[in-house]
Amino acid sequence: MNNAQLNELKQRYVASGAASPATQFADRAENAEIWDADGNRFIDFAGGIGVLNIGHRHPKVVEAVKAQLDKVMHTCQTVMPYEGYVKVAEKLSQVTPVRGHAKVMLANSGAEALENAVKVARAATGKNNVICFDGGYHGRTFMTMAMNGKVAPYQTDFGSMPGNVFRAPYPVPYHGVSEDEALRGLKMALKTDANPRDTAAVVIEPVLGEGGFYAASSSFLKAIRDICDEHGMLMIVDEVQSGFGRTGKLFAIEYSGVEPDIMTMAKSMADGMPISAVVGTDKHMDASGGNSLGGTYTGSPVSCAATLAVLDVFEEENILEKSQALGDKLSKRFAQWQQHFECVDNPRNMGAMAAFELVSSKADHTPDAELAGALCKKAREKGLILLSCGMYGNTIRFLMPVTIQDDVLEEGLGIIEDALTELVGKKTTATA
Structure with missing residues (x-):
């Protein structure tokens, strides 16, 4: 069945409180990539909400x-x-x-x-x-x-x-x-x-x-x-x-x-x-x-x-070392984004448990939940599964598999940069 057919069944039979707002349905997955019922490929930065630290369908598992x-x-x-x-x-x-x-x-x-x-x-x-x-x-x-x-x-x-x-x-x-x-x-x-x-x-x-x-x-x-x-x-x-x-x-x-x-x-x-x-x-x-x-x-x-x-x-497979290395890569990229985007602030990570804030004012730390929602939506449109979270709904969190391939990671991070640029433009600004 394709996405449209599955969505029709979802609307008819799945309780609205349990139904996903997503319109794509997973058909197969491998490490940090998912293909939907229409054959579209997605990079997975959500990991089933932190469930897939060693990737989709690890061969040993x-x-x-x-x-x-x-x-x-x-x-x-x-x-x-x-x-x-x-x-x-x-x-x-x-x-x-x-x-x-x-x-x-x-x-x-x-x-x-x-x-x-x-x-x-x-x-x-x-x-x-x-x-x-x-x-x-x-x-x-x-x-x-x-x-x-x-x-x-x-x-x-x-x-x-x-x-x-x-x-x-x-x-x-x-x-x-x-x-x-x-x-x-x-x-x-x-x-x-x-x-x-x-x-x-x-x-x-x-x-x-x-x-x-x-x-x-x-x-x-x-x-x-x-x-x-x-x-x-x-x-x-x-x-x-x-x-x-x-x-x-x-x-x-x-x-x-x-x-x-x-x-x-x-x-x-x-x-x-x-x-x-x-x-x-x-x-x-x-x-x-x-x-x-x-x-x-x-x-x-x-x-x-x-x-x-x-x-x-x-x-x-030295997963803990890989988690530290992935966290280092994300930390460096977040620091760049904090410098180049007026909306990105408070980057943080403990190993690969990494996140940053989207704000309307760095000086006042004003949360921008609307922008966080828009970024996740645009990322999905570009083939990246991305999640927000937080008391204020403005945190972008990263839960991709620790085993993600370098080229797939870079592709996903590039999608975020492109999406942010389309949503807010790119400006160099000093961090508050």
């Missing part, structure tokens, strides 16, 4: 999935377990920097991982409250919607959110929130809303994902660790988008040296197969009763096979 399909597709690991689940748990326990000996539960999605992390924290502490941060994104289930630090579009139409979720500022100096102010906000929340005696955990992304690719400083993360220790709360680090090599380390929290009590991960851990994980200190992970964690499809044999293959690829 495809091989592992095919081999698993010839053995076992499903038994439900709580009914009859299988090797893949325990091998993934072993590997994640070894590489995840939580305190002490780590234990693991597997789930299907990032939201499911966060839900279970909260369950574990409540069971381990006997407390109910959870503190999250402005701009944070944790999922689309009811608990994680309440945890999100942004209302639209995640909460708007769905009524009351679950209680016992409180908010603190996330440090984004560019938009007027200093680290000191963010810490004061967290401490004030503990005084005015979330009594530490009733607070199970503080949940934070070390680099905001949907919130705009802002990284928390090492000092801020260490301060949260100290506050959690002082009050007997658990520190939960959400690495669903920043994990599995996006930042040049397996997990972004490694840059700070902080050891959380619990970490969540998903997205790129299986190169497109649905899986997520909660990894935490053994005494916390073992706090709830038998059969209290899990689900029918959690840690499926096929997804576990893909995860093990991904971890092998990271070692064999």
